[in-house]
Amino acid sequence: MKARIPELAKRLRSREISAVELTKAYIEAIEKLNPTLNAYVHLTFDTALEAAEQADQRLKEDDAPLLCGIPMALKDNICTDGLPTTCCSRILKDFRPYYDATAWEKLKALGAVLLGKTNMDEFAMGSTSETSCYGAPLNPRNTNYVTGGSSGGSAAAVCANLAVYSLGSDTGGSIRQPASFCGVVGLKPTYGAVSRYGLIAYGSSLDQIGPLANSVKDAAIVFDAIKGGDKRDQTSVDYDYGSSLAECLDRDVKGVRIGVAEEFFDGINPEIKAKIEDAIKLLERNGAVVENLRFPALKIALPVYYIIACAEASSNLGRYDGIRYGHRASSYTSIDDMIVKTRNEGFGDEVKRRIMLGTYVLSSGYYDAYYKKACLIREEINREFDAVFEKCDVLIAPTAPNTAFPLNYRGSGPVEMYLSDICTVPVNIAGVPAISVPCGEDARGLPIGMQIIGRRFGEATVLQVAHFYEQSAGKVLGDYEGGAGI
Amino acid sequence: MAISKTEIEKLAKLARLSFSDEELERFTAEFDEIIAFADTINQSIEGGTDQIRSVGARMVSFDDLRPDEVMPSLPSEKILSNVEGYNGFFSLERSKK
Numbered sequence: 001m002k003a004r005i006p007e008l009a010k011r012l013r014s015r016e017i018s019a020v021e022l023t024k025a026y027i028e029a030i031e032k033l034n035p036t037l038n039a040y041v042h043l044t045f046d047t048a049l050e051a052a053e054q055a056d057q058r059l060k061e062d063d064a065p066l067l068c069g070i071p072m073a074l075k076d077n078i079c080t081d082g083l084p085t086t087c088c089s090r091i092l093k094d095f096r097p098y099y100d101a102t103a104w105e106k107l108k109a110l111g112a113v114l115l116g117k118t119n120m121d122e123f124a125m126g127s128t129s130e131t132s133c134y135g136a137p138l139n140p141r142n143t144n145y146v147t148g149g150s151s152g153g154s155a156a157a158v159c160a161n162l163a164v165y166s167l168g169s170d171t172g173g174s175i176r177q178p179a180s181f182c183g184v185v186g187l188k189p190t191y192g193a194v195s196r197y198g199l200i201a202y203g204s205s206l207d208q209i210g211p212l213a214n215s216v217k218d219a220a221i222v223f224d225a226i227k228g229g230d231k232r233d234q235t236s237v238d239y240d241y242g243s244s245l246a247e248c249l250d251r252d253v254k255g256v257r258i259g260v261a262e263e264f265f266d267g268i269n270p271e272i273k274a275k276i277e278d279a280i281k282l283l284e285r286n287g288a289v290v291e292n293l294r295f296p297a298l299k300i301a302l303p304v305y306y307i308i309a310c311a312e313a314s315s316n317l318g319r320y321d322g323i324r325y326g327h328r329a330s331s332y333t334s335i336d337d338m339i340v341k342t343r344n345e346g347f348g349d350e351v352k353r354r355i356m357l358g359t360y361v362l363s364s365g366y367y368d369a370y371y372k373k374a375c376l377i378r379e380e381i382n383r384e385f386d387a388v389f390e391k392c393d394v395l396i397a398p399t400a401p402n403t404a405f406p407l408n409y410r411g412s413g414p415v416e417m418y419l420s421d422i423c424t425v426p427v428n429i430a431g432v433p434a435i436s437v438p439c440g441e442d443a444r445g446l447p448i449g450m451q452i453i454g455r456r457f458g459e460a461t462v463l464q465v466a467h468f469y470e471q472s473a474g475k476v477l478g479d480y481e482g483g484a485g486i
Numbered sequence: 487m488a489i490s491k492t493e494i495e496k497l498a499k500l501a502r503l504s505f506s507d508e509e510l511e512r513f514t515a516e517f518d519e520i521i522a523f524a525d526t527i528n529q530s531i532e533g534g535t536d537q538i539r540s541v542g543a544r545m546v547s548f549d550d551l552r553p554d555e556v557m558p559s560l561p562s563e564k565i566l567s568n569v570e571g572y573n574g575f576f577s578l579e580r581s582k583k
Contacts, residue, residue, distance in 0.1 A: 299526075
């Protein structure tokens with residue numbers, strides 16, 4: 001049985017267990033399971049134990065924060081002062097940032113214990129975490145399958161109880177889809193709700209940091225801790241969510257209007273469709289009102305997403321030239337040659353593919369036909385979301401059209417893999433919040449995720465509906481055996 | 487729209503990347519498929535995108551900018567600590583003519 005944050009916080013305060021003992025239990029589990037699962041790519045046990053000792057001191061006082069002494073993990077694209085942050089790319093292999101990302105700075109100030117940095121697709125580009133230069137993490141529920149991506153290591157660590165919670169980042173589904181594949185909860189907050197300072201950029205108008213956890217309440221507790229405006233990220237917003245979202249979860253769903261758009265269910269695996277429909281019926285039996293809606297822009301959201309994300313990536317990744325940080329080619333004939341060789345050696349195929357697409361859609365002669373048009377359609381998608389949220393409070397959809405892929409699955413090529421992001425990318429395009437909660441398993445025992453999407457800064461409603469579902473649905477997944485025995 | 491190897495080479499130059507002949511072959515085929523996928527935005531909107539009126543990038547607001555104040559920055563030794571072989575200056579191999 002995996003421990004939840006409130007329960008662990010209680011046990012830490014009653015001295016039933018110390019933060020050092022708790023951290024050691026997680027370290028032991030990581031040492032045992034990580035060589036197989038490859039969820040972590042950098043382990044920070046020394047600093048974890050120091051942080052745990054400090055947390056024990058702080059826990060002697062009555063007002064220690066809820067997250068004090070709780071062991072956790074960070075995706076390897078979230079900057080940690082003095083500790084490796086590589087985006088799982090050869091180009092950043094020895095990079096050690098000299099500052100903390102705001103989200104991590106906030107958790108550290110609350111006494112969080114960082115166990116390590118988690119595996120991911122190189123520069124967060126992928127849906128399986130297999131583009132990592134450290135090799136793929138394996139799905140703890142069945143090691144013949146992928147974890148999903150790009151925050152695959154963060155999802156695997158939480159699923160296997162190698163961390164109580166973790167942070168990931170979501171540009172087109174990178175928190176929600178691995179959460180769905182591994183059977184954990186993953187929240188992509190509203191664009192601007194959490195500072196992106198110190199998150200290594202992929203698509204800056206889409207990227208957002210969020211929590212992965214074993215319960216909706218844990219995700220809400222972590223979101224409460226990391227949200228807020230930041231001077232160092234001009235797109236962040238100091239939105240007033242009230243005192244604590246985690247404390248307002250216990251509401252029922254009577255009268256909550258749930259939107260269901262048929263477009264989200266087109267071409268979805270029938271097992272997934274059936275589980276989501278069961279979940280919707282459960283909410284309906286408990287007083288929610290189902291509104292059948294249309295979302296015609298869904299299909300077009302996918303090429304729009306890839307055009308915008310790759311355009312931004314080609315610009316953001318222009319900084320990797322081998323001069324100020326990261327890998328540098330060892331032999332070259334000129335500065336230009338050095339930059340080209342450095343980037344060729346440093347980036348993997350998928351990253352190169354996306355840089356090339358981004359360069360193409362921004363290049364003279366194609367800018368109007370692709371990038372500008374995609375930005376215009378983005379406006380249309382935003383308007384469609386606005387119209388939908390006039391008729392409902394949340395939209396319910398599958399998180400992914402499929403459960404976890406087998407390892408090394410390539411389909412018919414890169415585009416088939418891109419198509420699997422269909423249910424998650426519209427959320428990033430519009431900057432709205434969404435959560436993935438487990439709602440069952442397929443015939444192979446692989447988890448299925450349900451996505452609950454809300455209006456901008458509507459995290460309270462999204463979390464309440466997700467919490468209500470989680471509490472009323474009971475056990476939807478088989479137990480995971482292993483991990484820290486806490 | 488089929489994309490030629492010459493176009494891919496030109497794009498690679500713009501992106502500061504280069505490909506071997508074998509990579510170029512594979513990449514050109516993949517890229518064709520990717521561009522065809524990106525092209526679907528042109529087919530999907532009935533009546534074309536001219537009908538879509540841009541309301542401006544609503545993610546960014548310029549009404550609430552902070553004052554332009556000088557704030558402390560990180561020390562340069564710390565910022566340059568990741569530079570390979572940094573010794574008070576950047577050292578690179580001499581360019582060969």
